[in-house]
Amino acid sequence: MSDVTSGGGRERDRDEEGRARSARPRDGLGRPLPYGAEGVERQPEGVPRSPDETVVEAQALLDAGRPFHAHEVFEDAWKSGPDAERGLWRALAQLAVGLTHAARGNVTGGARLLRRGASGVTAWTEATGRHLPYGIDTAALTTWATTLAAEVEGAGTPVDAAAHAPRLRDGEGR
Template sequence: MSTSREGDRDRDEEGRARNARPRDGLGRPLPHGAAGVDRQPEGVVRTAAQSVAEAQALLDAGRPFHAHEVFEDAWKSGPESERGLWRALAQTAVGLTHAARGNATGGARLLRRGADGLVEWQGEGQGAGQGDAPAGLDTAGLVRWAQELAGEVERSAEAVDAAAVAPRLT
């Protein structure tokens, strides 16, 4: 993404506001010129399996903010019938991001919102709704993980280690 500076705002080629500042591993903006982590490219079209593999690697590395961007790409580019699934996964990743940043309230809220969205994707016999999720996603396990982590985050109100508590997506 190339940027131009108009006033104090970073903008992309189309003139939309974009923050070009480097970011840390949890997606927090750093001062211009600081060393940050590589950002996820936006708008990448992947298969469901590629999205899951990429997101899992980022979650395992303690980078849930970046995993959320992978899920967001899948949400925006995937089949209409799967958008709710990818949106729910993005919400759980953002919930983990907030929990890792020490925002217990926001983290728990987004983890629960994501879990609620995943319930309809649980396989037959595990919940009502869409049925089996693509790419071997373990939606029942992800629902349990998100609900349990939300409760732990609220009870402790301490920042979590994102890599240590990252879910297994499949």
């Protein structure tokens, strides 16, 4: 990361390609912390992974209570995968971000993103006829998301991300 002065005179963090990217450390839910604070290791962006590697790495992050970081893994698959699968990976990223917002206490945004992700998974499954892509139990995942969305709205309080992490594949995880 490097610092570059913007037109307003502020220093902006930049990555090696010169794009704006915050170098501030982040907590386990992806919230920025003050410079110099102890944060969690960030997920590298733009990492090519096989679909199986994507699912395994995202599940480990979800189980660790780091859904924001799992979202970044899904986002890499969404942006670099075949066009025919982008809807699936985008929907999975939305589910992870929905859990992130629910854990941060953003009840409305969390529930909305969980439902949007569930709808995306359902739409992709119906369009492709693939119900267990890469072993992902899409039916169980959409049930998890809609159930959690209702729980989040009903309770109105943050959820524990690790305790509410979904099982991407039946029988895997915790």
